[in-house]
Amino acid sequence: MNDAYEAELVVERLESAAEGVVALTLRHPLGERLPAWEPGAHVDLVLGPGLERQYSLCGDPADHTAWRVAVLREPAGRGGSAHVHEQLGQGDKVRVRGPRNHFALRPAPRYRFVAGGIGITPVLPMLAAAEAAGAEWTLLYGGRSRESMAFTEELARYGDRVTVAPQDETGLLDLGPVLDALPEGTLVYCCGPGPLLDAVEERCPAGALHVERFQPKEQQTDGDTEFEVELAQSGRTLTVAAGVSVLDTVRAAGVEVLFSCAEGTCGTCETEVLEGTPDHRDSVLTDEEREAGETMMICVSRCRGRKLVLDL
Template sequence: MNGGRAALCVEQKELVAEGVVRLRLVDPRGVRLPDWAPGAHIDLNLSNGLTRQYSLCGNRWDAMSYEIAVLLEPNSRGGSEFIHRQLQVGDLVQMGGPRNNFRLVPADSYLFVAGGIGITPLLPMIEHAAKMEAPWTLLYSGRQLSSMAFIDRLQSYGDRVVIRSRDTQGRFDLGAAVSNLRQGAKVYCCGPTSMIDALEQFCRSLPTGALRRERFTAKVQTSPARSTAYEVELARSGKVLTVEPGESVLNAILKAGAPLLASCREGLCGTCETTVLSGVPDHRDSILSDTERERNLSFYPCVSRAASDRLVIDL
């Protein structure tokens, strides 16, 4: 599900919580937008030169519009501040995607865990699970109720949704939530790093692949698997590149003149996903599950490296 580049028009812009705006984006020609599934995101190429990724959180069956919600980050690097302060109804933005690194897969039941603006990718998942009549629960926490978006949209689900503001109620007992899961359940989490790290610890006893998460920021990198140079072979052209320890595979590929799109360059957005034909990658992204890493079918050359002497990739 990879759409191309397109110009979208901001049709609506509204404040939906303290520091959170919802944008409704449409094609200015009034044409249908590419289909998407729960968990998908789009890239917005802003006129200030920045590119940012935002989860789609609207009605997936509405083929004429996309909806995203953007939190004004306290230490914004320019993306959220531009959207909040400068982007206006009627403005055009360049869009890439949609792409989906956070797919909802079939399960006997679901536990959804959202922290703050992390509710956005989970909303379409919840609506899909409800439509399929699958058992599910949402734990949704935020700094305070006034900063938590889409509470009104969730009220119709009754006690399946548990909302907690940290300023008055503290944090969820994630360990207890995990220990009470039904067999065959899957856990989907999007939120701050501290929440995801804690949940990963509690989910260690679950079957591989039971936890799926999407991060706001890239994981802190540990030391690479090797500290020496390695080779990357571009299978289509036959070029063999020597990648030095301090160099990214992406930069080596681009220097060699091979076409490869990239966006975040932090292993978060999935734009530069590349198929691995042979060799063992040193996966350093924040996207792939443990199962996907063991398969070694793809990697993200913006941050990942090689563990073997040579990687052969489909470029």
């Protein structure tokens, strides 16, 4: 799960996509083709020691020469967006890893897309894919103000299938007309701030909704207990203490594992489970993937029982 393309890419173009949002176009310095990706995918920008951030690809999946991401300047953030806005410039190199996709667009006859703020980024290529597939779709897109909402000019070509609803003009998004009485077979894709995702979840029937979260969803647990993890590739068995993550335990034992957010939202540390039942605490996997128990995010998830066997 941890094998991914990684390379130093060049910032070919850097431009404003909205108030407080910058769009980066990244290319390989030698013109090499970049890995294929599908709508919903994201990449990691490795901006410095301990400064890795995930950004959705929002360009054209058919273009294997360039990747585009958009970054919102977050004054209260942890430094990633400030680095992009203040330190990166045209011609600079940045290490990029990925792509990964836990928000893939599944085939359906019709879609309802809901985006809030910078949550428009993974949705943009989804609209083009839905259009190409001949599906029936609409997008409800909200933000603080029209000036702060990225890519509205690109969305204009879709006409009245896109509803742009700035909060300072229309108030909070009216989800009722979009989500109530969904026709059978409709899939709902939503990305944005936590309160918006929570509101959409309350209205959507089971199985219809797919979300991507920027912040981890609050988990209710019964508390942590000690358990064992067997590393199948080496045969070693480690004890994961209460209050200590699997990720920290295996890294302390000298096992190199890719990780990034360490809070269960990015999917970088996804690891195959060979035996045992995970206690899923991430904000990435679907209900079906959790039930299958074939993988887990070792930065936050634990064990329901005494032992897990992982493909590490």
